[in-house]
Amino acid sequence: MNAIEIKNLTKNYGTARGIENVSFNVEEGEIFGFIGPNGAGKSTTIRTLLALIHPTSGSATIFGKDCIKFAPEIAKEVGYLPSEVFYYDNMRVIDLLKYSASFYKKDCTKRIKELSEIMELDLKKKIDDLSFGNKKKVGIIQGLLHEPKLIILDEPTSGLDPLMQRKFFALLQEENKKGATILFSSHILSEVQKMCNRVAIIKEGKLITVEKISTLEENTYKKFKLEMKLVLDKNYFKMNGVNNLEAKDNVISFLFKGNLNLIMKRISELEITNIWIEEPDLEEIFIHYYVKED
Amino acid sequence: MNIFMREMKAHRKSLIFWCVGMIVMIISQMSKYTATSGDGQSLNTLMASMPKSLQAIIGSVSFDLSKLSGYYGMIFIYLALIATIHAAMLGADIISKEERDKTSEFLFVKPVSRNKVVTAKLSAAFVNIIILNIVTLITSIGLAGKYSKGEPLTSVIVNLMLGMFVLQLIFMFLGTGIAAVSNNPKGASSLAMGILLTTFILYNAIGMNSHLEVLKYLTPYKYFDAKNLISSVGFEPVFMILSALIILVLFTVTYVFYRRRDLEV
Numbered sequence: 426m427n428a429i430e431i432k433n434l435t436k437n438y439g440t441a442r443g444i445e446n447v448s449f450n451v452e453e454g455e456i457f458g459f460i461g462p463n464g465a466g467k468s469t470t471i472r473t474l475l476a477l478i479h480p481t482s483g484s485a486t487i488f489g490k491d492c493i494k495f496a497p498e499i500a501k502e503v504g505y506l507p508s509e510v511f512y513y514d515n516m517r518v519i520d521l522l523k524y525s526a527s528f529y530k531k532d533c534t535k536r537i538k539e540l541s542e543i544m545e546l547d548l549k550k551k552i553d554d555l556s557f558g559n560k561k562k563v564g565i566i567q568g569l570l571h572e573p574k575l576i577i578l579d580e581p582t583s584g585l586d587p588l589m590q591r592k593f594f595a596l597l598q599e600e601n602k603k604g605a606t607i608l609f610s611s612h613i614l615s616e617v618q619k620m621c622n623r624v625a626i627i628k629e630g631k632l633i634t635v636e637k638i639s640t641l642e643e644n645t646y647k648k649f650k651l652e653m654k655l656v657l658d659k660n661y662f663k664m665n666g667v668n669n670l671e672a673k674d675n676v677i678s679f680l681f682k683g684n685l686n687l688i689m690k691r692i693s694e695l696e697i698t699n700i701w702i703e704e705p706d707l708e709e710i711f712i713h714y715y716v717k718e719d
Numbered sequence: 720m721n722i723f724m725r726e727m728k729a730h731r732k733s734l735i736f737w738c739v740g741m742i743v744m745i746i747s748q749m750s751k752y753t754a755t756s757g758d759g760q761s762l763n764t765l766m767a768s769m770p771k772s773l774q775a776i777i778g779s780v781s782f783d784l785s786k787l788s789g790y791y792g793m794i795f796i797y798l799a800l801i802a803t804i805h806a807a808m809l810g811a812d813i814i815s816k817e818e819r820d821k822t823s824e825f826l827f828v829k830p831v832s833r834n835k836v837v838t839a840k841l842s843a844a845f846v847n848i849i850i851l852n853i854v855t856l857i858t859s860i861g862l863a864g865k866y867s868k869g870e871p872l873t874s875v876i877v878n879l880m881l882g883m884f885v886l887q888l889i890f891m892f893l894g895t896g897i898a899a900v901s902n903n904p905k906g907a908s909s910l911a912m913g914i915l916l917t918t919f920i921l922y923n924a925i926g927m928n929s930h931l932e933v934l935k936y937l938t939p940y941k942y943f944d945a946k947n948l949i950s951s952v953g954f955e956p957v958f959m960i961l962s963a964l965i966i967l968v969l970f971t972v973t974y975v976f977y978r979r980r981d982l983e984v
Contacts, residue, residue: 475827477982479979479981496832500831501830505824507984512822513725513822514820529830567825
């Protein structure tokens, strides 16, 4: 069963670009990554799912119900963390969380306490006085306090320090174990990589691909840079899967895709002084997918 | 209920300011009456000696200023102006604030329909304008008892306040209607205020120039002219129907457009 089904979803903002014919499904119980650079249409897609904006054409369902028609009903089971959190001024954290809880027909007091302890948030503070990161924590708690079956996160980690990020991810994984489906948007692939089963990649309003993370990792290039004692003929690395081969003095760099053991064997025969093996960044992944399209 | 309470709380301070302002306005105007009405006819004579257009601006035309009812009728338009400005600003603000303060991503992902949100907000605004109206009513009756020299005024004031209430409703729904239609949450309040002032200037222009009398249907302030409400003319059916129509249209516009709009974030 799919938690989210998006079919040919299109949203135009006058002349400005929105999203075009986006279709993908998120299965129940999975952690699904939604990645793309800023302005690609991630937030537009999410806001349509949440019925904040209406699609120009196409449709989307959440738990089998149309996301616009049944928005209030669906919302009972959905927790949302917006990319930027803004709240009513002059409210204390606890007032806001209680106000938030008052929309659900559940007693969330215990859960609020639990979550605030995990996230180390002082409930008595005024929201105005909180730092960006702490406001984000308020957002996390208010998104999770009703134990939603579907959690939608839009760029959730911005503003959180690495320690908090780890706690937050642990929290999400726990929710996922309990059965929650998670849709997680980000422009940082490595962040998504750690958490997700599958990802959808979107760019310039169009869905480029939906892949399993494992496939994506197999398919992506690794960046190699080697520094050697002696100047080496760069043709030494002319082999299957090597791209963008460059040599400058005694430094050789290239992108590699394929069985890593083969390339490692080849490297081990050399006398190297330094080596860098890096994950290609998101841009390079996109380039990779554009190449594939052509 | 939670949204209603939230809005009541959010507007509490501003409502208190408006009520205090209204009370100060009534007290200062009423005390002027005692200062000028020393001998019955002098105020009438003084006013009559002024040019007609000036009288129209002050609003003294066709009021018997030797009586408190006449004097109150003259200042009514200013009370109505204050109350309608409050209503229009409140209406525009209460609907557009979620987008202006970027809290729409909080409220509208909750299990509550947009219609329910609008209903809660309209109810809160409605209670706010009623409170301002009642404060005006009580202050006026209280002070009238002190200055009226035995002239029975309560029914006159009640009538005027009923008229003011309909005016408040019209302008509140003007505010909510504009806020629901407008793509610019910050501009809704200014636009409502612009329309309000235009109709108020038109009201004054009609008072100054009788050729403009036909335009009286365009300005709600004319619908509840104090001189009619004080005299035996009372509420005119045509204006009551017109008011009801305007309110109904703006009410519908508020709901329909707010339900359909793309919320800015």
